[in-house]
Amino acid sequence: METRPSSSSLTPATNLNLDRLKVLKLLGKGATGTVFLVHDSVSDSSVSSPFALKLVDKSSASSLRRARWEIQILRRLSDDTNQNPFLPKLLASSSESSEFIAWALPYCSGGDLNVLRHRQNDGVFSSSVMKFYLAEIVCALDHLHTMGIAYRDLKPENILLQESGHVTLTDFDLSCSLNKPTRPEFYLSDPESDPNSESKLSHKRSLRIFRQKKKKTKSARVNPITRRRLSFSGGEQSNSFVGTDEYISPEVIRGDGHDFAVDWWALGVLTYEMMYGETPFKGRSKKETFRNVLMKEPEFAGKPSELTDLIRRLLVKDPTKRLGFRRGAAEIKEHAFFRGVRWDLLTEVLRPPFIPLRDDGELTGKVTAESGFGIKEYFEKLKTPPLPLSHECPENNPFVDF
Numbered sequence: 584m585e586t587r588p589s590s591s592s593l594t595p596a597t598n599l600n601l602d603r604l605k606v607l608k609l610l611g612k613g614a615t616g617t618v619f620l621v622h623d624s625v626s627d628s629s630v631s632s633p634f635a636l637k638l639v640d641k642s643s644a645s646s647l648r649r650a651r652w653e654i655q656i657l658r659r660l661s662d663d664t665n666q667n668p669f670l671p672k673l674l675a676s677s678s679e680s681s682e683f684i685a686w687a688l689p690y691c692s693g694g695d696l697n698v699l700r701h702r703q704n705d706g707v708f709s710s711s712v713m714k715f716y717l718a719e720i721v722c723a724l725d726h727l728h729t730m731g732i733a734y735r736d737l738k739p740e741n742i743l744l745q746e747s748g749h750v751t752l753t754d755f756d757l758s759c760s761l762n763k764p765t766r767p768e769f770y771l772s773d774p775e776s777d778p779n780s781e782s783k784l785s786h787k788r789s790l791r792i793f794r795q796k797k798k799k800t801k802s803a804r805v806n807p808i809t810r811r812r813l814s815f816s817g818g819e820q821s822n823s824f825v826g827t828d829e830y831i832s833p834e835v836i837r838g839d840g841h842d843f844a845v846d847w848w849a850l851g852v853l854t855y856e857m858m859y860g861e862t863p864f865k866g867r868s869k870k871e872t873f874r875n876v877l878m879k880e881p882e883f884a885g886k887p888s889e890l891t892d893l894i895r896r897l898l899v900k901d902p903t904k905r906l907g908f909r910r911g912a913a914e915i916k917e918h919a920f921f922r923g924v925r926w927d928l929l930t931e932v933l934r935p936p937f938i939p940l941r942d943d944g945e946l947t948g949k950v951t952a953e954s955g956f957g958i959k960e961y962f963e964k965l966k967t968p969p970l971p972l973s974h975e976c977p978e979n980n981p982f983v984d985f
């Protein structure tokens with residue numbers, strides 16, 4: 584009998600049976616969850632449709648709360664009749680076992696934008712590559728904001744590349760539900776001001792000099808800051824203290840209450856990092872980073888350009904004066920840097936700058952249905968002391984990344 588591919592037959596209503604899933608690979612580990620590439624050993628024994636499975640250990644009450652919230656957001660995104668191509672779909676979730684809460688997502692085989700940036704010459708993207716990724720990210724944020732969701736965790740590590748080379752935002756546990764802004768101009772698309780700046784980039788040359796002037800500091804941006812006050816949903820603003828140090832906005836640090844404009848601030852930080860290979864406000868400590876976010880203006884190497892103008896307008900400390908505050912994504916889409924982008928045709932017309940190589944062997948060769956580990960077995964194994972190195976065979980051992 585022909586077996587049905589697993590991920591294509593999953594729906595958000597499907598109840599995943601964790602006992603049938605086999606781990607092919609560890610995809611990542613964040614502050615709350617562990618993400619595996621898995622396949623269903625019964626319905627997909629030939630490993631034709633593997634998918635990503637995020638597992639969260641239920642022993643931490645806050646992780647559990649955040650996991651349930653993330654599933655709720657993903658379900659909303661999946662139920663939306665007008666699905667956005669740059670946001671993930673919930674494929675299925677498992678009924679909660681005593682130990683885990685788990686859900687399935689489409690596998691993004693291209694890794695994340697942080698890894699991709701480090702593979703570039705000088706560790707930065709060209710302006711045209713940035714335009715492609717930023718346009719897709721703006722579309723994804725626009726869609727979330729239209730649904731009343733502030734994302735609040737934009738950073739390169741959370742921007743994954745699909746097999747097609749297009750982006751997908753991931754990790755929604757810090758997002759929150761807000762009422763849509765009541766200011767009427769938010770819904771207008773009237774670009775009375777054109778924030779154009781005509782000068783050209785002489786970017787890479789000045790980048791080296793600029794970097795020499797800056798001190799190197801250690802990266803500490805994996806763990807989101809814990810909430811001061813839990814508020815997943817509420818009114819027009821949220822007061823919770825969330826985000827990753829270098830991406831956090833001034834209004835969040837001040838505890839002023841914040842809204843969708845925090846995502847446009849983070850877009851400014853992201854754009855800066857894609858351009859210069861480092862974030863604009865990073866200090867030697869969290870305290871110094873926060874002081875910089877509140878007080879320091881971003882430094883730009885080289886001549887002013889449309890790109891630096893965009894960043895400058897996004898990194899305005901006062902959220903009410905920030906690009907995107909008044910009319911949302913429309914203001915950003917109208918910026919000169921995005922001139923020529925066909926926003927309605929992003930998925931069809933543009934050829935993504937990088938297409939992940941399809942490594943079939945990775946999925947079906949070295950680790951097969953027979954050799955894949957069960958989820959529970961995987962975690963059990965982690966609790967036992969490792970074998971001496973001489974007994975390990977790294978090529979076939981999916982635990983090596985741990």
Ligand SMILES: Nc1ncnc2c1ncn2[C@@H]1O[C@H](COP(=O)(O)OP(=O)(O)OP(=O)(O)O)[C@@H](O)[C@H]1O
Pocket residue numbers: 610611612613614615616617618635637688689690691692695740741743753754755756805806807
């Ligand atoms: N659908 C996917 N396809 C491929 N890799 C994925 C997928 N989802 C997540 N990952 C990988 O797993 C990592 C951790 O996932 P995620 O960010 O959702 O976990 P988290 O515990 O919520 O992280 P954080 O510490 O940022 O809150 C990601 O950075 C990415 O490398």
